[in-house]
Amino acid sequence: MKKEITKYYPLIPVFTAYLFLFLVGKNISGMWQLVAMLLFYCAMGQAFNIFLGMTGYVDFGYVAFMGVGTYGMALAITNLAHIEGLGIGIIIIGFILALLMSTLLSMAVGAVALRLRGAYFAIATIGVNEGFRFLIEGARIWNGSEGLIFTAQLNQILGREAASSLMTYWADIMVLFIAALAAFVTLFYMRSKIGYALTALREDEDAAKVMGINVTKYKITAFITSACFAGLVGATSWALKTPYVFPPEVFEIHYTIEAIIIVLLGGAGTLLGPVVGGLIYGISKYYLSIFMPGFQLLIFAPIIIIIIVLFPEGVVGMLKSRTKGSVLARFII
């Protein structure tokens, strides 16, 4: 029984960090929107880490899953707003649609791209977000390049006050829950057969195959899980918090790059890494943009390089090796 509980100890620092962020945002005036941004980066990193961290595969089309998740929520709101009595049920339908769409896209992409490895996989996924954007714009589906703007529908569904608090507060709380859930799932995978199989394939895919591990099955599991969380992050951060969707903004490769940086800064394949990476990334960018507006990227780039050079396995990777054999090792993985 005790062993059962101790295996969840690594969640303590993760949940403590999220609780700390929540309390800071809630109690210090003016902090909430900053906390919301940090939660977004942590959630995005945590979701991406399930695939990148656990398999070692770099998916450059990751933002496409966030994009379709955003569309899932947006379509539910814009198409169902006129149905009376659905109320908050529309948002639940939106989440289901976001999950469904990101799952379907990840299955389609995974079926093709996961047959490839290393650089070939990365190259194959680069086109996913751009391809999907052009599909929406070119085929003029979901209002094509004009996108969808739906604040008015949210006001209609929930009432002005409730819609306002959804956009400025509750959407961020949902991101917090998604981040926490992603952490829980990551740990569950790490501590189960899936995690061992993924570790084996990350270290040597051919050897894992020879050992009888069905690497395709586990890769797809991690890929779909990661995509589902990305879809949920998109549905909340980019649809409920920002009630509009313009294709170029939700299929921007920039967000994939940010997710990679966050995971590498914190430590790929670690549980706490995306939280630490998200915090370092978000806080540095925020304060640099305040104290040195216009020059923050010039300063930020060397900071990232220094961190990566000093801690090639990420900050948490370094902590892990330093605390090996100590009592802290139970908490930092």
Next chain:
Amino acid sequence: MKQSAIRTLVVFSALFCFFVAGFSLAEAKSAGKIVIGHPACLSGKYAKAGEQAIGGIKACIDWVNNVYGGIKVAGKKIPLKYKYYDCESKKEAVTSLIGRLVTVDKVNVVFSAYSSGLTLRGAPVTESHQMLYMDHGGANNKIFRQGFRYIVQTIGPATSYHQGTLNMIHKIDPKAKKVALAYEDSEFAKMVMHGAEKYAKKLGFNVVFERTYPKGVTDLTPLLSALKASKPDFILGGGHFEDGQLFNRQLADLDIDTKALSLIAAATLPAFYKALTSMAEGVMGPSHWEYGVKYSAGEAKKVGLNWIGPNQDEFVALFKKALGKNIIPDYHAAEAGAQVLAYVLAVEKANSLDSDKVRAALGDLEFMSFYGGWDVDDTGLQVGHSMVDVQWQGGKRVIVWPEEAQTGKPCYPMPTFAEKAKGKIAVP
């Protein structure tokens, strides 16, 4: 182990201190000043427009503080202050910075970041704080159909971009009835052309051709061949610089001559003429503002509007001083600067800094500045500002419409491509 645990603790404590100290370093409300807050786009994809906006805002604040003497509220003249951060043209940063501007810096008004998307992103945050939110970069009309109560627009709505062009042709050539619309498949161009189509029909024009082309298009020949068959009197088109240039070049290649050609976004740029030389002669484009417009206190008096602000040359000088660069401001600077002037007048009219009162005053406000007219409807949508139409004449940009802003008469019909190839320039 102990040492590394201590080190870890130190690192996290430092991070925590940095996190919270950043807040304690925040300024208390600038006593005795009215503060404009702005999540500016100093870097990222809108950096160029962002730099211009900052220059325009600084220039007009300089004028308000040093020439106008500050804003008169409750019998006192109060200076303006400008607080801006760099949002990197990113939506996540826009909300977090607006949160800071409103709650930590305690600004009195927030100016939106550039683009419709970023403007929309910030709106729920300013609404939740009941803070006045002024939009100088989001042209999408739909922003104003979402029920936001504190948003007011200075930039003209996308649907009005071609109204001036259509008015001009309607006036100088009542026989021209056939218009062709060919434009990029993008949110902005579609909004512009939907407005143009509606307005053209209202004026009695027949839309004989309407088709979009994808972003990044490299060949418009099939589309232009179909357009040629519809025999339009004039064409409205474009989307961005690259496709606008291609559009013009391939019209020349196919010898498609019309009486007028107006291209959004591309035709007003100096690079357009540089790339096309004589092929660009006579081509027009709408712009929110161009250096050379003739708006003045005299013009304002003629149309019965109040005048405020520097004249055009004063604005240009203040803009150069603000940025420390010898560059001519473009419309991004002018609209952001005009927004400062609108805020000044509204505060004085409301005799208060309260967002509700200033918002109500903005609703009743009508004035003219170097940027042109300013008036908003109940939703906050800009309805008083007319676009200017620029035409390339002899390698120079001439403002040909509206009449109160024009620096020259329009050349209509423009020379044919064959004439232009022989060196004929567009002269009225």
